[in-house]
Every structure is written in C-alpha cells, then in structure tokens.
Amino acid sequence: MSENISGASVLIVGSVALDSVETPSGKVERALGGAAVYSAVAASFFAPVRIVGVVGKDFPSEHLAFLSARRVDIRGIQVVDGKTFHWKGSYKGDLNQAETIATELNVFQSFKPQLPPDYRSSQYVFLANIDPELQLDVLRQMESPRLVACDTMNFWIANKRAQLLEVLKQVDVVFMNDAEIRQLVGISNITRAANEISKLGPKYVIVKKGEHGALMYCGGSSCFSAASYPLQEVIDPTGAGDSFAGGFMGYLARCGTADEMSLRKAVVYGSTLASFNVQDFSLNRLQRLTQKDIDERYEEFKRMVFFESLS
C-alpha cells in the first residue's frame, strides 16, 4: 500500500494532554499526549482527520503545528484560559499496568465538545475515552455517520453506567480491555461477556489485550483473533490503545467500508500502529513513521499468523 491519504474523514473526540511518564526506559515531562492526539495521528496515516478537544493557553504551539503538518484538521480544538489536562504516571516491571501519580484535569474538566459545522457530516467517528455524557453530546451533533466507535474506562462503567449504556446503543464498535468487559456485564468468561455486550448495541466488540493481541467479536456469530507484534523492547505503552483505535478507524475511512473483513484488516492496521507507538515515548515514533514502515509490519503480521490457507 503506497502513501494514500484519502477517503472519508475520521472525526475524533477526546483528550488532548500533556503527559509526564516514567518507564524502566526513561521519562518525559509534559510531553504531547491524550487519547484524541494518539488516535488522530495514527488515523492520519490513512485518511483525513478532524479532531475535537480542548487545551489551555499553556499548550505549546509546536504540538498544534505537528498535528496540522500531519493534515489533522485542528479547528475543533478549543484553546481556553487555564492549563492543559496533565497526566502523570509510571510503568514498572512488565509494563502492563500504568500507575497514575496525578491527574490534573484543568481545562478538560469543563470540556464541552463543539463541532465546527462541516465536521458534522463526518462518516467515521471515534469517541475516545471521555464522560459518556459528552460522547452522547457529540452523537447528537452528528448527521448520519457510517460507523461510530467508542472507548471507555472503569470509572465511567462504575459511575456513569446509564449514560454509557445509552452510548453503547448508538455505536457500531466498542473498544474495551478484559477487565472493563468483565466489569460491565459481570461475566468472567470473555467470549460470553463480549456477546452480552453486543446485545447492548455494538455489533463489534473489540477486546484489547495489550501484549496478547486483540479479539474482535462480531454480533455473537464470529470471533477474529489478532496477534500482537513481538517487540524486543517496549519503551512506553502510553497511547497504545488509542493509536490502535486510530489506525483502525483511519483504515476503514480510507476504504469507505464497514464489513467484517474490512474490520479485521483494520484491527491489524490498528495493531500495527500501536506496535510502533510503544517503541518510543509520547508521539515520537509516530512522528517519524513512514508508509513503508506500516506496509512492512502489516505484511509481517500476515506471515506471523500464517499456518495454512483457507480451504
């Protein structure tokens, strides 16, 4: 696949942040981060991207310039008085679990997504992990998207359950990890839990398992199992799930499709983007990523799972 940023637009709504992260490999202070940023940059390798978020006056203009240079439409980023959302966390040992040291919501606390009028006709929508009330607010502003996906987290499952269930009714795809899936439906078997979640709305339930890859359950009828790329070193897992979602959405928007086989390929492109993202801090690896890098790793994913052709 050669450089080809085309197709429908992806609308992404979520956090734009400054992250202070420490891992066994080193640390960064107030580096570019946020779910919307990771997913927008990942999606930008495939399709035009529009981002909706909020930053404070302290947000370095070079970060906005970086997004613009990647052809991400940043008119949906509100710049308001105050400080940008700041997350501080650390990863230890096997890097599977972040320990949050500080979450300073700052201007993100009063975030109200406002979509520029021409964003409303976007065909592919990714609602990153934010308050489900805001996710619903975005959906009310949309015209008739082709495919809507959302992310969420344990806090919303516990504290905004009714609103989250309303979001799930309206989305086609939900991204969750094992623990969130079990928490949402109270079933420990992931296959049964995912099928229960499908009954709540989303035809596709994508289970993000980090180093163990991803599963995509399709309406209780089939299951796609995707590998994780066997990296020799993970530098910083921050943004892995969001770059996964971004690569997934970007690929679908470029194809303009929403069938199961396209979604399977999208999962692998998502895994590809996530595998690059964790190879450096912040957005550093994605900044220097090329289409050739993506194509080669996607081919590696194909070889990595091959054992026999379909009959």
Added chain:
Amino acid sequence: MSENISGASVLIVGSVALDSVETPSGKVERALGGAAVYSAVAASFFAPVRIVGVVGKDFPSEHLAFLSARRVDIRGIQVVDGKTFHWKGSYKGDLNQAETIATELNVFQSFKPQLPPDYRSSQYVFLANIDPELQLDVLRQMESPRLVACDTMNFWIANKRAQLLEVLKQVDVVFMNDAEIRQLVGISNITRAANEISKLGPKYVIVKKGEHGALMYCGGSSCFSAASYPLQEVIDPTGAGDSFAGGFMGYLARCGTADEMSLRKAVVYGSTLASFNVQDFSLNRLQRLTQKDIDERYEEFKRMVFFESLS
C-alpha cells in the same frame, strides 16, 4: 483430514496420576490424569503412541484399558507396590491459576523410566514435566530421534537448573509458560527471553499462554502467533498444556516432518486438542472426541485468524 492414525511413533514420558480437582463447574475425585496421560491421549488421535510412566497397585485397570483402546502402547507403564501419584488442586475465578492443595508423589517419587527395547527407536519424543535428571536418563536410552520436545516447571528451574540446562541442549522444542521463561533467563520481555532460550539449545521455543494462545519462536528468526479458541465455558483447565503438547507431537509424527511450517500446523492442532480437553473434567472430553470434531475446529482456527492472504 479423515481418521488416519499412522506415521512414526510418539514416545511420551511423564506422570500418570489420579487427580482430585475442584473448579467453579464442579469437582472430581481421583480421576484419571497426569501429564503423560493427557499428552498420550491427545497424540493418539494422530499417530501411534508409546507411554512410559509408573502407577501403584491401586491404579484402576479401566484406565489402562482406556489407553489401550486408544491404541496407546502401555508396556512402558510400570505397575509397582504402593499408591499412584495423587494431585489435588482447585481453580477459582478466571481459572488461570491452579491452587495445589496436595501433591502425594507416592510411587512417582522413585520413578526410573525404563524403556522397552523397541521404544528406543521412536522418532518423536515428548519429555513431559518431570525431574530433568529423568529426562536426561530417557534421552540416554534413545537411539536417534527425529524431534525431541520437553516441558518443565518452576520447581526444576529453581532447583535442578544445571540438569535442566543439559536437557535444553539436547531438545529441539521446549514448551514453557510466560512465567517459566522469565524465571529461566531473568528477562521480562518474552521475545528477548525466548530468543535467549533458543541459544541454550532448543531451536523452537513455544510459549503457552492459556486463554491468550501460544507463541512459537524459531531460533531468533521468526515468530508464529497462534490463537486460543474462544470457548464460552471452561470446565477444567487441568491438562491443557499436556494435551497441547500431545496434539503437537502427534501431528508431527503422523506427517513425519520437523520443518517450521509443519510445526506451525502442529501448534494449531495442539491448541485444538487443548481447547477440547478443558471442556470437561479429566479425560472426559477427549474420550468422546472424534476426528470430525478435530477437523472442524482446526478449520475454525483458520477462519478465526484470517484477514488477508499472503502476498
């Protein structure tokens, strides 16, 4: 693939046991178990199997009859005075971890593998999880096997390290779980750890990850990622790793091959057998398993990981 028990013989050495197991689905008392039994029965769906182990006089003759009925050669099972190895354990919650309540080694404590002379020319050898000194003892009795695989556990890694390293020098394939791999080489990244283990001898390092599938690292040069079958219910995980190894070895023996692509298919047949095995207690599911069941699930594995043909 139709019923076709043929090819080279698989020699399996390991525990023959009576297991008392409790899981959220129920419990069994002194049911047939043991690593050699699970792997022998799984392998018996593909190739002729020879088993080496020891039982006490209390071992029910119906279990030996069951093995014989599956065309497992049981002349290598010594029946001695005393009681059979008895393991008592329970699984809770997500079934990923067994809690051992009792390990009564009994006659297994003084087990010395004695191979009937005609066993020594076996071409495929699986050294199930036993003292590495005994694994070496078996290898000394072998003529020139085509492929040797071994399993091990945390206890031997900690307490018989030198002997285990000597075993690793002499095997082609080692089966280990994540924790054992990390323990053996002290590296938390699984890819780097597996590649280090390859340098100790085994060309193929197979990482058993339970519900997350399996990885097969090939001499530091390639990695095969195999899915796990998305079961709606796991009744009893006991013997999953051993039925995996048995299906793996049996398939290779039937093909008479030892190339990487055969080993990849063997991993999937191993996953197939393991996925059936955990659907009931003891050997109950394997007892009623048919070739058609195996063929259908193997095809499901192919569909489950498919997203695009190789270029």
